[in-house]
Amino acid sequence: MGKEGDRTDINLVPLEDSSSGDSSSDRPSRTDPYSTSTSTHTYNNLNNRASNYSYPQRPPGQVLHHQRYSYVDDTPGASPPGTPINGSGGSTPYGSLLPPRYASYGHTNEHSRSSSPFPPSQAPFQSQDTLRPLFPETSSTFFSKEWVKDGSIAQLHSRDDAEFWKGWKRKLFYLAPFLTGLSLALYWLYFALRITFIIAAQKARRTTFPLAWIFVAIEVSVAIPVMLQNFWTMFALKKRGRPKLRLIGNDVPTVDIFVTCCGEDDDLVLDTVRAACAQDYPQDKFRVIVLDDGKSAGLERATRDLADTYPNLYYKSRPKFPGVPHHFKAGNLNYGLDEVHTMPGGAGQFMAALDADMIPEAHWIRAVMPHLLVDPKMALACPPQLFYNTPPGDPLCQSLDFFVHVCEPIKDALGVAWCTGSGYIVRREALDEIGNFPLGSLAEDVATSTLMLGAGWKTAFVHEPLQFGTVPDDFGSHLKQRTRWAIGTVDTSLKLKFCLWGDKIKKMTFAQRASSFLYAFLSLFNILLVLSMFALPIVLIMGKPLVAYATIDQLKWLVRACFAALISNRLTECVLFIPAGYHTGQRGSRYQLWMSPYIALCLIRSFVLPKWLGGQTQAFKPTGSLKSTLNERDAQKRAPMWRRMWTIIVNYMGFFHIGYVYFTLIAVTMSSYQCFLKLTTRDIIICLVTHAFWPPLTFIIVCSSFWIPMTYAIDPPTVKDREELLERDPKTGIAHPNKKSKKIAFSGQSSWFEFELTFTTLYTTLILVASFFL
Known part of the structure; x- marks a missing residue:
């Protein structure tokens, strides 16, 4: 066995024992009526194999071959491998596809007698990256001296994701479930204190604090999608058992x-x-x-x-x-x-x-x-x-x-x-x-x-x-794609009763039902998320405290609980985003905010409004008429800035995002102005903290996220022509993406997002320190 990440721990799994079939399968065999060859038994009864299939481990110095679990000793001094073992021959159901002009290129060997339009040197495989090392005549350290017969499955690695990530990052990721559990516990502790102290304040002052309750609802609304997404990481320790396999021959x-x-x-x-x-x-x-x-x-x-x-x-x-x-x-x-x-x-x-x-x-x-x-x-x-x-x-x-x-x-x-x-x-x-x-x-x-x-x-x-x-290479196509996904997910869930009951899902496990319900709920939650975010500036502009408490000690404990929840969440994000990349995860969190109005609108039109009020099942449709494309990602052909901004603001309803940002900033300004009318510095600080500047400054993150469509219109990214992202074979015309194009390049926007997160974290820390001197 090689080290983690190497590709040398090879196990071979036989497709089927040719001597027998498993009659215990509860699914009938699907026989190909077009097959006339008796030598295609391996796949005519492909689905009758035993359901308790396992990956047999190869004893030291041996290679497992298809089809009778026969072992060939490849230790020094032993007979060289190479004796055919039950090679199947004959024609295939696709044999008649080959036109007469390719008959001279038929390739036959002791393992496969099916015709192929390729010359013998090319018939078995074309890829030189994954399969050539499997042949004994090829000198390669990829599989050392091991080789296999036709019709076998090679296990290249015990994990199929070994190519994506490994080493210390993978070990650190195992902390994600524990950090997620800690983060969720601290979040709910914080919300429990908020609710408890609001009730205490109402009893002490014999009044109600409706805006404080609304602000709690807003915080919970913004936090719930993150919590539900993170909930799945609690199962990150469950091993998939999905090896990296290759079909050979x-x-x-x-x-x-x-x-x-x-x-x-x-x-x-x-x-x-x-x-x-x-x-x-x-x-x-x-x-x-x-x-x-x-x-x-x-x-x-x-x-x-x-x-x-x-x-x-x-x-x-x-x-x-x-x-x-x-x-x-x-x-x-x-x-x-x-x-x-x-x-x-x-x-x-x-x-x-x-x-x-x-x-x-x-x-x-x-x-x-x-x-x-x-x-x-x-x-x-x-x-x-x-x-x-x-x-x-x-x-x-x-x-x-x-x-x-x-x-x-x-x-x-x-x-x-x-x-x-x-x-x-x-x-x-x-x-x-x-x-x-x-x-x-x-x-x-x-x-x-x-x-x-x-x-x-x-x-x-x-x-x-x-x-x-x-x-999609333009803003409108991106909106149409994502809203279509959301509508399709909700529509499927509605037709299947959210996968909670019904004949069509009666064999689903609890985890499968919970997953289907969760993703449909997250899509529908966009409606509540938009309503809660819109309530934020309304609450601020009314000038009432967003945080209610009975004593100054209760305020201190609220600040400390807020700090603990924020820091645990930051640590969880750093670990949780490791497989995808830290910046990818942060972009995803902001995407949920600025994209929510589009998804909410489409869901309401598709599932709530009747047709006579504009209801229709479709993805996002821009208003007005777009006479020509914006070409926003082509540095030479992109439309001028004024036209890009007009299209996104008017046709793609960016006016909602602009209105929300300016309304929120005005509400923050008015709320803060009232605080500066206080008599003492201590009262001014407490007023600011309990109104617009309650940590971790939620309005900054929300406004920054809602401004993304405008930053895109003003300064769209430049993408190279598609041909420049490919490596094309000049003879065959076959193209594959080059190595650089498969990775997302870093940009200044990622730096700005990180600055915001760092600033809000430091601000929360500063308020924590100040709580010990109030």
């Missing part, structure tokens, strides 16, 4: 890869298509099918030209009829699922999907597929969505790093992994059981994985960098 299942698109640039789609066609997977075992909902003549022509190079590439565009709902992406995917049954070879045993802009790595299928093969109840496995055009500083928090690196691994450990819409591979029989992709939802991916969990299937999150796409 040519004896592999068949896969239909759908590339869904609708109006995207042809060049963008073609980069995804080329990378999908160039998978290091036997070409006669997978198809790439472009599902074009935009009916682009240029894309159709380019795809058919590209099919001369990749004979397993197809173009499909479904018919749409006026007045007949087409159900967007879900309808497009279902069309593809039906269409493959009419194609040569029939439907594949698995289906995979890629968004139009998501460029897969060459080893994508071989990395995801093993997680489905080792467990017959695993319905879907999905890698993270990563991006290569995120602007410096990510001012709009468009990356999904916190969700990808913190939330999803914890959810996966609890058996609640979501389908995130691209890069996933799914069993056809699991889709058949739930009736294919559910229609009538803006979040068909979340709905699909939820229905699968409700039917008793499993889902997996494969924490490897296996695909890279693009974030």
